[in-house]
Amino acid sequence: MEIKIYEGYDLEDIIQKAKKELGDDIKILHYEVNKERKWFFFGSKKKYKLFVELPEIEEPVVQFDDILDKIEDIIDKKIQQSIPSVQTPKTPDHIKRSELVESESFSEFTGEALDLINRLLDLDVLPEVAKKIVKEGCGLDIDTNKWDLNTLTSKDALKKGVEKYIKFTGPFDEGKEGLKIITFIGPTGVGKTTNLFKIASHFVINKKMKVAVISTDTFKVGATQQARIYANILNIPFYSASESKKLKSTVSELEGYDFILIDTVGRSHYDYWRIGEIKEILGELTDSMEIVLTISCNFKNEDSFEVVNRYSTFFNIDSILFTKIDETSKPGLLLNLPVETKIPVSYISTGQRVPEDIKVLKPQSIVTYLIGD
Numbered sequence: 100m101e102i103k104i105y106e107g108y109d110l111e112d113i114i115q116k117a118k119k120e121l122g123d124d125i126k127i128l129h130y131e132v133n134k135e136r137k138w139f140f141f142g143s144k145k146k147y148k149l150f151v152e153l154p155e156i157e158e159p160v161v162q163f164d165d166i167l168d169k170i171e172d173i174i175d176k177k178i179q180q181s182i183p184s185v186q187t188p189k190t191p192d193h194i195k196r197s198e199l200v201e202s203e204s205f206s207e208f209t210g211e212a213l214d215l216i217n218r219l220l221d222l223d224v225l226p227e228v229a230k231k232i233v234k235e236g237c238g239l240d241i242d243t244n245k246w247d248l249n250t251l252t253s254k255d256a257l258k259k260g261v262e263k264y265i266k267f268t269g270p271f272d273e274g275k276e277g278l279k280i281i282t283f284i285g286p287t288g289v290g291k292t293t294n295l296f297k298i299a300s301h302f303v304i305n306k307k308m309k310v311a312v313i314s315t316d317t318f319k320v321g322a323t324q325q326a327r328i329y330a331n332i333l334n335i336p337f338y339s340a341s342e343s344k345k346l347k348s349t350v351s352e353l354e355g356y357d358f359i360l361i362d363t364v365g366r367s368h369y370d371y372w373r374i375g376e377i378k379e380i381l382g383e384l385t386d387s388m389e390i391v392l393t394i395s396c397n398f399k400n401e402d403s404f405e406v407v408n409r410y411s412t413f414f415n416i417d418s419i420l421f422t423k424i425d426e427t428s429k430p431g432l433l434l435n436l437p438v439e440t441k442i443p444v445s446y447i448s449t450g451q452r453v454p455e456d457i458k459v460l461k462p463q464s465i466v467t468y469l470i471g472d
């Protein structure tokens with residue numbers, strides 16, 4: 100406590116002086132009155148001493164939430180700047196597809212090759228991807244000095260390109276040794292939970308394997324109930340874990356299992372913090388698990404590339420699982436994403452039925468989804 104002393108001959112005056120300096124709410128601790136003798140006067144004069152407590156200087160109230168928000172903003176900006184960019188090659192909006200096909204960029208193609216490119220562009224396959232893929236099945240036409248399909252049909256040419264540019268993981272149990280942990284990540288509502296259980300069903304029912312499911316989606320109301328019901332139907336163990344310690348101890352109890360499938364909460368790819376939270380929950384196990392990014396085929400090209408970019412900043416994505424192929428007539432994504440990002444593809448979900456509507460992706464199935472049987 101600090102004290103300031105005011106002195107004067109008029110008590111009221113010095114109180115006013117203190118108030119003027121320190122504010123109306125001054126705290127007077129005490130005062131003294133001394134008599135001063137004046138040798139040339141008879142008598143004496145009262146002198147007052149006022150002891151006032153100096154008000155505490157208030158520290159500004161620190162709003163931690165505000166500070167955290169600011170730090171988040173700064174980091175968000177930094178992350179934005181540092182995102183590795185698998186750029187979506189763009190078809191300029193002002194160029195119509197027909198003009199594009201006839202334009203310079205396709206002038207090296209002719210005949211059936213050009214027809215096939217045309218069909219692919221119609222399905223929202225990106226021009227550069229279409230060219231790369233189709234060229235694989237082409238030979239140089241001597242008369243025109245342009246690329247045309249050689250002896251192959253469109254379907255076989257497409258398959259050849261797909262085989263060259265896309266990696267396929269095959270079924271998750273292929274070449275598996277010991278316990279395999281597979282974690283499904285991806286944007287909200289793309290079909291992570293339902294497709295995880297389709298895959299679990301397959302291994303439990305058809306392959307008689309030991310499968311356990313752990314849900315880290317404890318954020319969404321009803322999420323664990325939905326998963327628990329599926330697990331009950333399959334009669335497999337189901338756990339929920341909201342933090343990495345719990346996840347690690349749960350996993351350590353599941354030795355002897357063939358698969359642990361981990362479900363995660365859906366997060367918008369624009370929400371880094373929440374994606375980061377998923378990684379935090381997976382903790383040190385992240386490196387020993389296979390990460391499956393789930394993407395809906397009805398996403399626009401640019402959105403899907405953005406999903407991969409942003410999830411890649413946190414995870415090493417082992418494969419892409421496509422969903423909702425039944426909900427789009429333009430599944431160009433099936434080529435665009437794996438060709439441009441070089442991430443292998445694993446499964447494709449073809450509808451809502453659990454467990455039937457899922458298939459292992461193969462070169463032929465990509466061809467079929469694009470240009471039919």
Ligand SMILES: Nc1nc2c(ncn2[C@@H]2O[C@H](COP(=O)(O)OP(=O)(O)OP(=O)(O)O)[C@@H](O)[C@H]2O)c(=O)[nH]1
Nearest residue numbers: 287288289290291292293365422423448449450451
């Ligand atoms: N049409 C169609 N619907 C699908 C497919 N796969 C999943 N769904 C449906 O998509 C909806 C969302 O599926 P979920 O499995 O809950 O999706 P999720 O990614 O777990 O969702 P969040 O946990 O909320 O992020 C459900 O109605 C599923 O039946 C598919 O291949 N085709």
Ligand SMILES: [Mg+2]
Nearest residue numbers: 291292316365
């Ligand atoms: Mg879910």
